[in-house]
Amino acid sequence: MKFGIDRLLETPTLRRPLAGRRIALLAHPASMTQDFRHSLDALAGLPDIRLTAAFGPQHGLRGDKQDNMVESPDFRDPALGIPVFSLYGEVRRPTAAMMDSFDVLLVDLQDLGCRIYTFITTLRYVLEAAARHGKSVWVLDRPNPAGRPVEGLSLHEGWESFVGAGPMPMRHGLTLGEMGRWLVAAFDLDLDYRVIEMQGWQPEAAPGHGWPLGERSWINPSPNAANLWMARAYAGTVMLEGTTLSEGRGTTRPLELFGAPDLAAERLLAEMQALAPDWLRGCRLRPCWFEPTFHKHAGQLCAGVQIHIDDPAYDHQAFRPWRLQALAFKGIRRLWPDYPLWRDFAYEYEFDRLAIDLINGSPLLREWVDDATAQPGDLDALARADEDDWLARRDACLLYR
Numbered sequence: 549m550k551f552g553i554d555r556l557l558e559t560p561t562l563r564r565p566l567a568g569r570r571i572a573l574l575a576h577p578a579s580m581t582q583d584f585r586h587s588l589d590a591l592a593g594l595p596d597i598r599l600t601a602a603f604g605p606q607h608g609l610r611g612d613k614q615d616n617m618v619e620s621p622d623f624r625d626p627a628l629g630i631p632v633f634s635l636y637g638e639v640r641r642p643t644a645a646m647m648d649s650f651d652v653l654l655v656d657l658q659d660l661g662c663r664i665y666t667f668i669t670t671l672r673y674v675l676e677a678a679a680r681h682g683k684s685v686w687v688l689d690r691p692n693p694a695g696r697p698v699e700g701l702s703l704h705e706g707w708e709s710f711v712g713a714g715p716m717p718m719r720h721g722l723t724l725g726e727m728g729r730w731l732v733a734a735f736d737l738d739l740d741y742r743v744i745e746m747q748g749w750q751p752e753a754a755p756g757h758g759w760p761l762g763e764r765s766w767i768n769p770s771p772n773a774a775n776l777w778m779a780r781a782y783a784g785t786v787m788l789e790g791t792t793l794s795e796g797r798g799t800t801r802p803l804e805l806f807g808a809p810d811l812a813a814e815r816l817l818a819e820m821q822a823l824a825p826d827w828l829r830g831c832r833l834r835p836c837w838f839e840p841t842f843h844k845h846a847g848q849l850c851a852g853v854q855i856h857i858d859d860p861a862y863d864h865q866a867f868r869p870w871r872l873q874a875l876a877f878k879g880i881r882r883l884w885p886d887y888p889l890w891r892d893f894a895y896e897y898e899f900d901r902l903a904i905d906l907i908n909g910s911p912l913l914r915e916w917v918d919d920a921t922a923q924p925g926d927l928d929a930l931a932r933a934d935e936d937d938w939l940a941r942r943d944a945c946l947l948y949r
Contacts, residue, residue: 549748549899552688572650661694689725695758784869790904798840807852830867
């Protein structure tokens with residue numbers, strides 16, 4: 549199969565509308581061609597492309613920043629001599645001066661298929677700016693490694709943030725090119741928007757179920773997105789960022805496991821199994837021990853659970869990471885009612901709302917966990933309604949059927 553960047557590079561007719569126009573690129577470390585050239589360098593090598601600027605999202609154009617709320621500065625590319633503007637530094641939205649540096653913005657970002665992954669919000673912001681300034685945006689499409697399944701509560705009105713670009717569930721099932729189509733329609737944006745589509749993407753095909761496993765190497769789109777298994781679990785494990793539990797940052801398997809020094813992992817797993825065994829399908833869960841070298845519980849031995857998605861038991865349609873992680877929270881609350889689960893700290897520059905609520909786009913998940921009378925079926929009914937609604941709303945945006 550071919551990604552959008554590779555098709556653009558090898559097909560002069562696709563590039564023809566770019567002739568004589570100033571081109572900028574929004575990219576990050578995973579913006580690589582099939583032959584392991586960064587997209588910025590590959591485009592710069594074309595005689596018919598005039599690069600005048602580049603942009604980097606959260607974690608930077610070169611992926612230099614490890615954690616959230618660690619900003620990247622603007623700089624000048626030493627090889628190309630063009631400005632590289634940070635969209636996770638002094639600003640999140642491109643300024644008028646930044647927009648004046650190009651005519652067409654090419655977006656080549658590997659997404660993870662999860663609403664909270666901030667590249668979606670950055671895409672919304674650049675689309676809105678392009679509509680205001682009369683610029684064109686082309687997305688060079690890449691796979692959604694989490695595939696087509698949809699899961700989770702939708703973001704509620706008024707809960708938009710840098711980790712919540714709009715009313716969609718946690719796991720949205722779109723490629724970035726398709727997401728751009730949805731954003732343009734949902735926010736009534738008037739601009740020249742195009743997608744350079746992939747060739748041969750089969751989101752339902754095993755064993756990749758969205759990622760061309762065996763055909764393309766995995767390159768971290770952000771420092772803790774270490775592999776395909778993390779990408780599949782992320783729609784659930786990202787919620788750990790709003791809790792006191794470690795999400796495995798500071799270990800070699802971040803966002804594939806969770807735990808804490810005072811957690812009784814085997815008791816928790818038994819409670820989860822008793823509460824909603826169906827929510828544990830499609831993967832293997834293993835009690836484990838780990839000691840983070842940095843971040844939460846650094847230097848402390850944690851008891852935890854690893855979510856194994858690299859196992860023959862993996863079932864792509866049955867695996868529901870958002871429900872699995874929600875069930876872990878519910879199990880903790882039932883076993884230890886006074887456990888200090890929710891983390892009260894600034895999250896993506898939001899100071900007045902709990903991180904767990906920002907992550908979920910409303911307080912509904914937290915309220916369900918904390919309500920001693922609420923059952924798994926109650927959350928399931930809320931989520932299913934949102935999931936069905938999203939499936940209908942996203943249909944017109946699909947490019948790969």
